[in-house]
Amino acid sequence: SHFLHEAHNETTNGICRNVIHDMDAYGVCVVDNFLGDGQGKAVLSEVLDMSTKGVFKDGQLVSSNGRQDLKTIRGDQITWIDGREQHCTQIGKLISRVDAIIMRANKMYNNGKLGDYNINGRTKAMVACYPGSGSHYVKHVDNPNRDGRCITAIYYLNLHWDIKCSGGLLRIFPEGWTDKVADIEPLFDRLLFFWSDRRNPHEVQPAFHTRYAITLWYFD
Numbered sequence: 001s002h003f004l005h006e007a008h009n010e011t012t013n014g015i016c017r018n019v020i021h022d023m024d025a026y027g028v029c030v031v032d033n034f035l036g037d038g039q040g041k042a043v044l045s046e047v048l049d050m051s052t053k054g055v056f057k058d059g060q061l062v063s064s065n066g067r068q069d070l071k072t073i074r075g076d077q078i079t080w081i082d083g084r085e086q087h088c089t090q091i092g093k094l095i096s097r098v099d100a101i102i103m104r105a106n107k108m109y110n111n112g113k114l115g116d117y118n119i120n121g122r123t124k125a126m127v128a129c130y131p132g133s134g135s136h137y138v139k140h141v142d143n144p145n146r147d148g149r150c151i152t153a154i155y156y157l158n159l160h161w162d163i164k165c166s167g168g169l170l171r172i173f174p175e176g177w178t179d180k181v182a183d184i185e186p187l188f189d190r191l192l193f194f195w196s197d198r199r200n201p202h203e204v205q206p207a208f209h210t211r212y213a214i215t216l217w218y219f220d
């Protein structure tokens, strides 16, 4: 209906203003309740179906002490989705909604650039599963060497996630904020943006329950 369309538009505009402000001020932006409960759960069930079908490749092996001898912790397991595959329609809708935010924020920002970028493309969606049992991701920069990726967008799918018993915190160490870190809990229906370059080194702390996220990288 026209009304619903208007409301949706207003929400998108509101989110874009929030994204522009926070990316400018902090280089990081969190949007909670991005899709709403129903659609969020629809995306989650598509990811859980994939998981039961075993599509997640064996994640990188991370030995617990840099050598292979001790128990190796299986790190992230990933699969790439473009959203047009069968049984991925809900993931496809999520991707379109994130695209809409980025492209509109790109236009709303001064003369059509978001930050210093003119976003004009993105990767496929990377669906990542941290299988729990201590799986983590060491401190890193997504794009340390100007490979074109400028914004990282991560959508989290973890219902009733409790950091205290499940871990899996994303800790960002924003450059220039020496004594500050941004601790992001991977909560259900939470969308996160951050600049992909050296401004945002970050780590995924050990997760003790299965932890799902969908990442898109936007490039200019």
Ligand SMILES: O=C(O)CNC(=O)c1n[nH]c2ccccc2c1=O
Pocket (backbone or CB within 6 Å): 076, 078, 128, 137, 142, 154, 169, 170, 186, 202, 203, 204, 213
């Ligand atoms: O899940 C998170 O909260 C953050 N996640 C990351 O920073 C992250 N960054 N780069 C990757 C590259 C390949 C496979 C997985 C990843 C990955 O989870």
Ligand SMILES: [Fe+2]
Pocket (backbone or CB within 6 Å): 140, 141, 142, 202
């Ligand atoms: Fe990363």
